[in-house]
Amino acid sequence: MYIPKQYQMDLDEAVQMMKSYPFALLITVDEQRPLATHIPLEIREDDGKIYATGHLAYGNMQKKTLDTNRDVLLIFQGPHAYISSSWYQLEEVPTWDYLAVHAYGTSRVITGDELKSALDTMLNHYESHRENGRIWDTFDPKLLERAIKGIIGFEIEITSIQAASKMSQNRNDTDYKSIVSELEKSNDQGEILVAQWMREQRKGVFSSKY
Numbered sequence: 001m002y003i004p005k006q007y008q009m010d011l012d013e014a015v016q017m018m019k020s021y022p023f024a025l026l027i028t029v030d031e032q033r034p035l036a037t038h039i040p041l042e043i044r045e046d047d048g049k050i051y052a053t054g055h056l057a058y059g060n061m062q063k064k065t066l067d068t069n070r071d072v073l074l075i076f077q078g079p080h081a082y083i084s085s086s087w088y089q090l091e092e093v094p095t096w097d098y099l100a101v102h103a104y105g106t107s108r109v110i111t112g113d114e115l116k117s118a119l120d121t122m123l124n125h126y127e128s129h130r131e132n133g134r135i136w137d138t139f140d141p142k143l144l145e146r147a148i149k150g151i152i153g154f155e156i157e158i159t160s161i162q163a164a165s166k167m168s169q170n171r172n173d174t175d176y177k178s179i180v181s182e183l184e185k186s187n188d189q190g191e192i193l194v195a196q197w198m199r200e201q202r203k204g205v206f207s208s209k210y
Contacts, residue, residue, distance in 0.1 A: 060152070109154055
């Protein structure tokens with residue numbers, strides 16, 4: 001991914017974005033043809049390494065590319081928004097602001113207790129805080145066994161991360177404040193999240209002295 005220096009996201013921010021927006025695009029290659037699946041992932045850090053775990057439907061032919069594959073790409077998409085140049089002081093072209101992470105790694109298929117542990121962790125992540133949440137131990141074991149037969153689990157060790165936070169860092173404070181103000185008028189959740197992210201980065205712009 002091409003990332004100008006001013007838009008490069010540091011590693012800690014990138015990992016946090018992966019955790020915050022874990023519904024990613026899994027990309028592999030089968031005989032020179034790219035394959036892709038939109039899939040939720042569980043991101044964990046362990047002994048200085050970063051891992052992503054997930055699973056595919058058994059009928060998904062991408063499963064054949066996941067065992068001992070050193071060329072796997074995960075794409076995580078954060079908030080993004082169209083930025084109108086009518087919000088600038090001077091004439092300029094419009095652009096698009098966004099957060100994105102490309103994570104490269106090595107995949108392997110996981111089975112048995114390791115797969116069950118990964119599924120248990122994912123259920124806890126999304127269910128434990130809910131009233132009557134359906135965590136692992138609340139399901140009929142026979143139902144879980146049938147469900148597991150219908151999936152292929154995998155783990156990806158992340159070996160390289162490219163991350164971009166292109167959020168109008170190149171604009172002066174007046175334009176920056178105008179962009180946030182216009183985005184905050186929107187009913188679109190993505191645009192509102194972009195505005196929130198931008199406010200956090202230049203808190204002083206929105207103080208009373210401006």
